[in-house]
Amino acid sequence: MSKITTSGTWTAVTPTPANVSGLNTGHITWGVPVAGGKSGYLFSGGTIDAETDGSETTLGTFTHQNFPIMGGGINQFDVDLVVRIRFEEDDKDRNFSFRFHHFETPNDGPTPDDEVDLPTRVSPENVTIDGEKYAAVITGFKRNGEIVNKFLSPENGANSADIVAVLSRVGVSDVVITNVHHKGAVKYTQADEYVEIVNQGTAHADVSGWVLYADDPGQNFTFPPGTTLKAGQRIRIYTNEVHAEWGGYSYGSGRAIWNDKGDTAHLSDTSGALVSDYS
Template sequence: MSTANTSGSWPSMSTTPPNLSGLGTDHVTWGIPAGGGGKSGYIFRGGTVEVQLDGTEFTLGTFTHENFPIQGMPQSQFDVDLTVQVVFEDGTRTNFSFRFHHNETPNVGPSPEDEVDLPTFISPETVVVDGTEYAVLISGFKQNGVVVRKFISPENGANSADVVAMFARAGVPDVHISTVRYKGGVKYTQADEYVEIVNRGTAPADISGWVLGADDAGQDYRFPPGTILQPGQRIKVYTNEVHPESGGFNYGIKRPIWNDKGDTAKLRDTGGTVVSEYAYGDRVPAAQP
């Protein structure tokens, strides 16, 4: 683990809106106010972070969208570029760039909230540490403890989220079980139990035919053909619920699967090799003195 300081600036936009100001700083604004709330804009605030090179997530910085009704925009969808400078404790400085895609939705109708997402979650720049090349992979926007890939921003306010990222080896996938929710809230069946799996690498991972299980009969789930995990993507395999936003995978079993006292979830590739495992409860190895 090492300490790094992050800071950011918005160097460019793909459109030229009226009242544009702040390019090259950490606070860019644009638009002709249509009400009393002022212009819209983006803010990025960095800070001191603890970073690791094993796929552990950290907060790259805080993103804020100032979302107020504006007019005079030449187009409703456009890109805003972000440059994040990371200064490691040994003095190494590296810039990483990302593109934010903005959808300035109409302020009327069933979904007036603006939307912000990233066309790609991987920095094109890399850094070499101890002979290994790493890129920065953004997992998503973290709001209320949940990491999402698309930022939904209500009107008439400043809406913020942590930008969660990790250092990932360049050019390869890295699939891991990130958590097991082994105590569901649905009475008797615990249908809302799930195992979350994430690709912590910078290349897509084809997990077609891979098996998620725990060495017990009835606990094997085989991923269907065409199951591809994009860099940073998270999916969940539920016991007996369907959630399309997290992949829509489920065992379809009307009883609890994961032992409340303890178990070990294992993910195996098509050759039977254990790619990742996650122990919880009484299966967690005792800490060494």
């Protein structure tokens, strides 16, 4: 375990929207206000415990100040963040870089919430711990107890989420089951049950032919050919629903897969070797 202290600065916006200010600070803003303030991003760090065993931790808190702004012809752009991490053991600062993709959606459209995504989840920088090289991998935004891939930000307010990350060995994938939502809300079929799987590693993982299964016969899901989990990517395999934002995977089963009283999900590779399980 390493105790670390984090802080962050926003270093670049590409392409550049109108009226940008706050570069190289922890609070960047842009746009010409319609009525309220400018829109912008904040990053707030803190002191946390960081494991090197794949455990997810909070890197800091991300806030999007979302106010109506006048259109300037650019509604999608990338915003770069540098997170400065100080490890207690050696009292040295190290910088880790990430990229956020911002979509300033039309306020009068069918989906007015602005969208924030993470096209770059793995820092290009690394740190050596106990002789091994590690990089920081962002695995999602945590809001209301749920970790999601994409941050949706309603208008006229400041919307926040924790940035969840892991320290992972450089050049290695690490696919793990992180949750089994075993009791769905859909009556009888529990079609909305799901298993959540995350690649917490720094390298992409080809999971073609891997099998997700329970302990009973006929409860196998095999990933189709060409299935790759990108570094930091989080997916869900539903019992009988298809959600594109989670990869679009489904058992296609007309009955519940996971036992409400207790069950274990297993994930094995093409050789049959157990990769991960979750009870």
